Amino acid sequence: MHNGNVLKNFIRPKAEPYLFPDNLQDETPSAARRNAEEDLREGFLDELFVDGAPRADDSPAKEKDGFQKPEQTEEPLAAAGRIQFANVQAEAILAAAKEEAEQMKAASGAEARTMAEKIREDARREGYREGYAEGMAGAEQDLAERREAQAAKLEQQLQTFLENIALAQDELMEDAKTDMRDLAVAVAEKVVRISLKSSSGVIAKMIQDATEKMKKREWVHIYVSGCDAKGLAQITPRLTRALSGLSDHIRIIPVAEEEGGTCIIETPDSIIDASAPTQMANIRAMLENISPDDGPSQNFGRRPGNR
Structure with a gap:
């Protein structure tokens, strides 16, 4: 250039100054x-x-x-x-503006995506915290309810178990009482029988105990079993003197069909059964805690030979 x-x-x-030639040629x-x-x-x-x-x-x-x-x-x-030149500059300016706009758009989009991602992450974390807190609260409440239900169930089972034990104890005690009562009565009956066989004084004592509180009567009949009458004959005079205050006419009448230990006292107005079997039955009734109305009554009206 x-x-x-x-x-x-x-x-x-x-x-x-320039002078052209006459014959000017290029x-x-x-x-x-x-x-x-x-x-x-x-x-x-x-x-x-x-x-x-x-x-x-x-x-x-x-x-x-x-x-x-x-x-x-x-x-x-x-x-x-x-x-x-203006057109070139305008195109350059437009291209630069377009490029800058694209860069700003890309930057804005990236920033928007970053912000949206952060918002989503914050929301996810917040939701996780809230969900975790709610889940823990619900789990604790559910666990407490289950524990209460289980405790109530165990308490009910324990109550039922204790009631069953009490019933079993009552049944055992009742069975034991029955067994002990039967055993005691059986032992007493055996002792009385042995006593009746070994000593005639037992029948005499039974008669005295039965008539001790009786008033004087016109006559008194005493019925004993045939096996006991033999031994009682030896003490009849002594027994008659002991009963002299009860009546002047006392008779001891043996009854062959009656069992040993029979002792029935008859007066003009009453009959008292002081027999050993009858007393054992009364003892058994008392051991069974039966009231007098429900329990077997004393055989005041049983006559000899009537069982």
């Missing part, structure tokens, strides 16, 4: 002329543009006399260059 001074020298040539070759014109055009463009930008026009537009200078003949070319 040529220096801009070439254009200045061309636009503002030194005024010198002896410049065509190629050389075209090169000169191209250099002139490039120098003109260098003068108008500096680094791609239009150069400021510091020359006055008109001379003092109001006419334009010769260099203004290239104004259409400069205007076209400015327009082209």
Whole structure:
């Protein structure tokens, strides 16, 4: 590229008188002329543009006399260059703005995605904490309810078990009482039988005990078993004297069909059964805690031979 001074020298040539020859001919070759014109055009463009930008026009537009200078003949070319440059600059600005917008859009989208992800993560954590707290509270309540239900069930089972034990104890005690009562009565009966066989004084004592609180009667009949009458005959005089206050007419009457230990006392107005079997039955009834109304009554009205 040529220096801009070439254009200045061309636009503002030194005024010198020139005389055209009479026989003027253009002896410049065509190629050389075209090169000169191209250099002139490039120098003109260098003068108008500096680094791609239009150069400021510091020359006055008109001379003092109001006419334009010769260099203004290239104004259409400069205007076209400015327009082209403005278009290029506009496209560059639009491209830069578009690129910046895309970058801002991408950055905004990334930031929005990051924020959304953070919000989702915070919501997930908060939901997890709330769910965990609710789950723990529900589990504790459910566990407490289960423990209460289990404790109530165990308490009911224990109560039932204790009641069953009490019933079993009562049954055992009842069975034991029955067994002990039967055993005691059996032992007593055996002792009485042995006593009756070994001593006739037992029958005499039974008669005295039965008539001890009786008032004086006109007569008294005492019925004993046949086996006991033999031994009682030996003490009859002594027994009659002991019963003299009861009556002046006392008779001891043996009854063959009665069992040993039979002792029935008959007076004009009463009959008392003081027999050993009857007393054993009364003892058995008392051991069974039977009231007198429900229990077997004493055989005050049983006559000898009637069982």
